[in-house]
Amino acid sequence: MKKRNLVAVLLSTVVLGALTGCGAENPSATVDDFLTAIQKNDLEKAGTFVKGGTESLTTDQDATDEELAKTMLENISKNYDFEKLEEVSTNDDKAVVKAEITSLDMGSVMTSTMAEIMPLALASAFDENASDSDKVFEEMTEKIMIKYMTEEDAALATRTVEFNLEKDDEGEFKIVDDENLTEAVFANISQLEDMFSEEEGESWTETEATEEEQPEQTFEVLKMVAENKKYETKPINVTLEEVSFKKAMNVSEDQQFDINNMYTDEPIGEEFNYFYIKYNAENTSDQDVSFSGISEIVLFADGKQEKIDVAYDWKDFINSDEAQDPDYYGAISKVGEVGVVIKTDPSKVEKVRVVLSESIATDSYETLSEAQSIEFEITK
Numbered sequence: 001m002k003k004r005n006l007v008a009v010l011l012s013t014v015v016l017g018a019l020t021g022c023g024a025e026n027p028s029a030t031v032d033d034f035l036t037a038i039q040k041n042d043l044e045k046a047g048t049f050v051k052g053g054t055e056s057l058t059t060d061q062d063a064t065d066e067e068l069a070k071t072m073l074e075n076i077s078k079n080y081d082f083e084k085l086e087e088v089s090t091n092d093d094k095a096v097v098k099a100e101i102t103s104l105d106m107g108s109v110m111t112s113t114m115a116e117i118m119p120l121a122l123a124s125a126f127d128e129n130a131s132d133s134d135k136v137f138e139e140m141t142e143k144i145m146i147k148y149m150t151e152e153d154a155a156l157a158t159r160t161v162e163f164n165l166e167k168d169d170e171g172e173f174k175i176v177d178d179e180n181l182t183e184a185v186f187a188n189i190s191q192l193e194d195m196f197s198e199e200e201g202e203s204w205t206e207t208e209a210t211e212e213e214q215p216e217q218t219f220e221v222l223k224m225v226a227e228n229k230k231y232e233t234k235p236i237n238v239t240l241e242e243v244s245f246k247k248a249m250n251v252s253e254d255q256q257f258d259i260n261n262m263y264t265d266e267p268i269g270e271e272f273n274y275f276y277i278k279y280n281a282e283n284t285s286d287q288d289v290s291f292s293g294i295s296e297i298v299l300f301a302d303g304k305q306e307k308i309d310v311a312y313d314w315k316d317f318i319n320s321d322e323a324q325d326p327d328y329y330g331a332i333s334k335v336g337e338v339g340v341v342i343k344t345d346p347s348k349v350e351k352v353r354v355v356l357s358e359s360i361a362t363d364s365y366e367t368l369s370e371a372q373s374i375e376f377e378i379t380k
Contacts, residue, residue: 027095027165027173028087034163034175035099038185041077043070050181051166051174068142075149076104076185079156093167098160099184104149105157107188113145118258157187215250222247222273222346225376233369235285236328236359238293242278243354243376245346246339247271263317264341273346274317274339275299275308277354281323282333287368289328292357293336295371299344300351306344311357315340327362352376 030049037046080103088096117140148154161184164176175181179190225243232238251259251270260267275297283289295311308315316338323336353375359368 027090027097028085030165030173030175031097031099031163032085035080035082035101035184038073039077039080039082041074043073049175051168051176068146071146072149073185075146075154076106079104084160088162095165095173096162097165098162100158100160101184101187102156102158103185103187105155105188106186107157107190108155109145109148110189112148113141116144117141159183159187217248217250217252217255220247220249221245223349223378225352225378229374231356231372231374233291233356233359233372235283235287235289235368236291237282237284238356239280239282240277240354240374241280242276243352244276245273245342245349246276247273259317259341263315266341266343268341273342275342275352276318277336277338279323279336279338280333281328281336283328283331286330288330288362289368290326290360290362291328292326293323294338294354295357296353296355297338297340298353298355299342299349300353301344301348304344306342308340308342310338310340317341326357329362349378351378 034046034049037043037049080101082099082101084098084100086098088098090096161180163180163184164178165173166176168174183190222245225245226240227242229240229243230237231240249271251268251272253270256268256270277294277297279293281291281293283291292311294316295309297308297310299306299308310316318337318339321335321337323334325334328334353373356372356374358371360366361368
């Protein structure tokens, strides 16, 4: 998913409806009533003081999740406060009124959400078996965003906002739908938009037309190494469901950027080879166990080796699977996926070594089983 599209997903969750109503002949009174309505989480009333109604408070006209919107605005209203209303200017049909507002720092919420969701977005792009991935991704984004909004120590922002007002056909002042109105409700959200506008200008030069023409990302299995191999690392049983060499094609520039900056020392392009493992790990005991899954991969070719430290060197770019959490509380199972960029030509690999991590008792730190090394000979 493109970063710019991710921002759209985050912002598209804010929708308040479509109502119109009356304002006031006094611009300061309009602003006061509007802020009071936001403070009281009365969105219908707030919309009566905005030019264009509550639709003007939406950040994406295509958003439809009203329940999420209510949750968001409810949390914004909880700590919403304002003071120092001042009429800056009044000129016939226009006016400017400023106020000092303190409320939930939505810029901070969105930034934290982005930091957590981006690795998941990257991982989902390489999940060939994912269905309805956009919907699932959007649902995850909403949950993460609400988590940061509802934290007890969620950051607040105090800022001075100047409201622009214009008289409507009935001679009543209404607040103009502009970036100042957005700032009044969603503190510091413009910082996030500015950051991505800058990044797009500097790094992503493609046009919307080019983006639409971007070929679909595809994958090719170059070599199947193993399938459905079972191993015991008591009390954890591991099934390597798929071990293979793969080639990714038509990789977007955004995904290339993220992989190059986070998961590999060797820059990739729109095509690259990677080593892939899908596995299931099951705790066969009632004991709480820590197990990190695949800890190391070594490729042997032409008298040389390529070693990839998976568990501790942040080389796994498919990092949204449940096995990323090493804690197994009792008799449970988890599915894990590993994807690591490789330099070695898959056609030249003679042997592969996969190392399963040790198992440790969570409470006592006792080693229950040592790391297990598994080797696969590659037939030509």
